[in-house]
């Protein structure tokens with residue numbers, strides 16, 4: 001792969017000096033220096049809560065710094081608002097999307113700078129839609145730009161967020177975990193786009209927890225740990241182990257610690273599940289203690305299977321059988337009472353009440369266990385919350401912190417903790433390690449192993465092939481709403497999964 005040669009003596013297009021930021025109870029950034037050269041892809045990495053998003057929000061005018069300076073082209077700039085950042089040519093793709101749910105994709109892409117019609121004050125909708133289609137086509141995604149955001153999948157929303165930022169004439173684009181929701185196919189489109197932008201001299205700041213991406217796309221890498229700058233290095237001068245050591249401050253094996261399942265009884269069986277246009281004749285079983293992986297491309301119907309089992313979407317026909325008996329599940333509430341949990345990929349929609357404390361979110365899914373005669377056992381609730389915070393390594397100043405104040409990866413860990421607490425018999429994990437750092441990933445895999453050993457049947461939907469291959473006892477591969485095949489043992493390889501996922505026989 002060719003990399004543009006970037007001279008290290010080129011003047012930086014961006015220099016952030018001594019940036020500091022504290023929130024109540026947390027110092028997010030201690031005097032961080034960060035600089036970006038013209039036309040470079042600069043990876044910004046670190047564990048969950050290291051301060052990456054905070055640094056980018058300060059750059060984008062979405063949050064204020066306590067001290068420090070920002071220079072653009074060597075000139076000190078006071079970026080106090082997102083408008084000012086945009087004027088200076090800085091765009092950001094937010095980790096937690098910033099899209100208006102009831103507006104459609106095109107309206108979101110052009111929000112605030114809609115093409116003007118010849119009639120003053122009116123919007124040229126024809127041009128807005130054709131321009132939006134062009135941008136979306138370039139990204140190679142299948143998506144109707146007239147669809148309201150809340151009807152798009154998380155991956156499609158991510159593509160709209162990317163289209164919105166890259167369609168502006170920006171010189172610096174910060175991408176905060178753009179790939180977290182994407183599969184390899186969409187990722188290639190994103191990388192194609194990044195390479196084109198780079199060739200035009202645009203600088204990209206790229207945040208991701210997937211280290212292989214960093215080695216594929218980045219020219220330099222900056223590592224943050226606990227709000228401090230650890231180092232900035234040329235990508236050629238570092239390697240995976242070095243980066244992990246800089247991130248976590250110790251040696252860490254990032255191999256997947258799978259323990260093979262003991263065969264037990266079938267916990268859940270799905271027979272001939274159909275939903276017009278979405279799911280076709282879905283049949284499978286999952287046993288207690290087993291981890292069943294579901295792989296496939298975005299849009300293959302994996303999340304839809306999960307939602308159907310969980311009672312979040314209606315089905316047209318088919319049966320769900322638990323412990324040998326058919327059950328009807330018309331609502332998530334019913335699913336939960338039957339012992340089915342769903343760790344959703346969309347934490348805003350199904351996962352969390354962002355304004356509530358970590359403690360409350362963890363106990364929310366199972367007030368039954370905690371309440372007696374209508375009173376919540378506060379002490380028990382606190383103890384359980386504390387122990388989960390420790391178990392899944394949630395970085396928070398206390399269990400009373402509002403979830404919206406946690407970093408993205410730590411919010412995901414709260415979602416996990418919430419369901420671990422319900423003592424479910426069947427747990428469906430939809431992209432469980434999305435946005436989770438390398439160290440905490442291993443903890444989550446170990447938790448899954450523990451749950452499986454306790455007899456929980458786990459269905460794990462994942463776009464990360466190493467994770468699917470590493471953790472699943474068996475893997476179903478979906479393609480266009482159908483199960484295209486089942487793989488296990490030696491047959492389960494990346495090539496076989498991709499073949500089935502793309503419709504090869």
Ligand SMILES: Nc1ncnc2c1ncn2[C@@H]1O[C@H](COP(=O)(O)OP(=O)(O)OP(=O)(O)O)[C@@H](O)[C@H]1O
Nearest residue numbers: 023028048049050051052053054405406407408409
């Ligand atoms: N609005 C806020 N109020 C209080 N604390 C906050 C707020 N925003 C961020 N923090 C805290 O600041 C620290 C840094 O968070 P940040 O979101 O920058 O981390 P990150 O490196 O992006 O992590 P991740 O990989 O999980 O996205 C965390 O401890 C987080 O809880």
Ligand SMILES: [Mg+2]
Nearest residue numbers: 053095407408
């Ligand atoms: Mg973040």
